[in-house]
Amino acid sequence: MKKVMYLNFWTVVFALVIFSCNSTKVNTDDANANNPQIDSSNGLGQEADGHTSENALDWEGVYNGTIPCADCEGIKTSITLNKENKYDRTISYIGKPDSMLRDTGSFTWDDSGSIITIGDGETSQSYKVGENILFHLDKTGNQIKGDLASKYRLMKNYSDSNLENKKWVLTELMGKPIQTPKDGKPAFVTFSSKEARMSGNNSCNLFSGSYSIKSGNRIEIGQMMNTMMACENMDQASQFMQVLQKADNYTVVEETMNLNKARMAPLAKFSLAKAD
Template sequence: MIKKVLPFLIIAVLIVSCKSNKETTATNGDNSKTSLDWNGTYVGTTPCADCEGIKTVITLNTDLTFTKKTQYLGKSTEVYTENGSFSWNKAGSTVTLKADGASYNYLVGEHTLTHLDLSGKKITGDLADNYILKQQGTDTLKDMPWKLVELRGKAIENASKQPYLILAAEDNRVSGNTSCNGFGGEYELLEGNRIKFSKMMHTMMACPNMSIENEFMQVLEVADNYTVVNGVLNLNKGRMATMAKFEVDYFVN
């Protein structure tokens, strides 16, 4: 009798176990909140009704606070900053950012934040992809807009235009602005944090103050190593004092 009943008992136990596992998965299953490295900075340009686009930079912190910076391209150079806190929905898939009475909903994906409409749904149509902000990578050097803040120990002041550089990851091209002219060329990263710039070219527009441009280009010609410490990029030559310091600024152009 026991031998006949035993198989049914085993089946019953397995059914209960499977049901329990499904309930546990439904309650504590993987979602964006639990399975993604969502904290970080997201950047994109969303559509704008009366401007060229809204450049948006959102930083989500692990303490559930955020910073949102926006700039209305072609309309104003001013950068608007909002700070506040955010919360997750029950499904752990979207976040709601709240600051100064305003709220914004975003779908959290793999290295993306997708701006949702007022009802919390995805925006559809031809411009749908333009509502997606992309998370900045773990590479703290490449594809970052590095703003020049110090040159040969002196703070950058009275520049005609903000000098900066970007080291593209895809084709090892360097580009930027000298404070007057745009420039471009190639760069190579070598072992031991060594760097080499080559084939540098720039436009030939004249500006009232050319000293920053001249020194900046000289630094790029002779720099042979770099460091990135606490979000600051330093270009150096040998063991001499740092020649140029840069900080990330997503709004340089």
């Protein structure tokens, strides 16, 4: 009889331990449900200690990506965010000429400090801010899931001090030396790392537009805006603009920069401008 009572006693103790563990798990799950924390893998949400995307992440910078489009090949988007909660946004509908839109203004954070909203009215768009990434949200403010989820992301821009914040003067175009026309100016281009915008002169007209640098010296150049003056050598100026749209990578060796397409011969060659 004592042996049986001994076994029953430890059976009861074991059952109480299991019950206690299960109760603790349920309470922990309930607590987590009421206190969502940042997922360390992507930096979303709000941490229990008060850290948010707004105050804990290095979110200032330039973000680029191509969002799916119902009636075009994609919506190429570039957004610059700064610490004064100002934004600069450029949108281009791929395959639709003259469709580039640009707007600037202030953006707002939601109460959780994890979501920003830019634009007003029909141009309003919300993004969840992660580590070096913006997640494009749907119209109800939810993150997009499923097979296309990866398409609704804008990635923070790489930077390259060898290329950016310098003036590059065009010396060769499609294998031919450049001759500056009498009524024109030397063609050149600059890449501004702060705004991720490139600008310059095609020997006739001024131009500007967005760009993004990716790993492996790859570059993606957005649609350019330019002035519309008539000059002596319009063919060269036009060819230069076409080259900028074709280039998908670059090389910088000392004071020479090339814009290339895949592994073909350089589309354009540039020399570093001398300081005045």
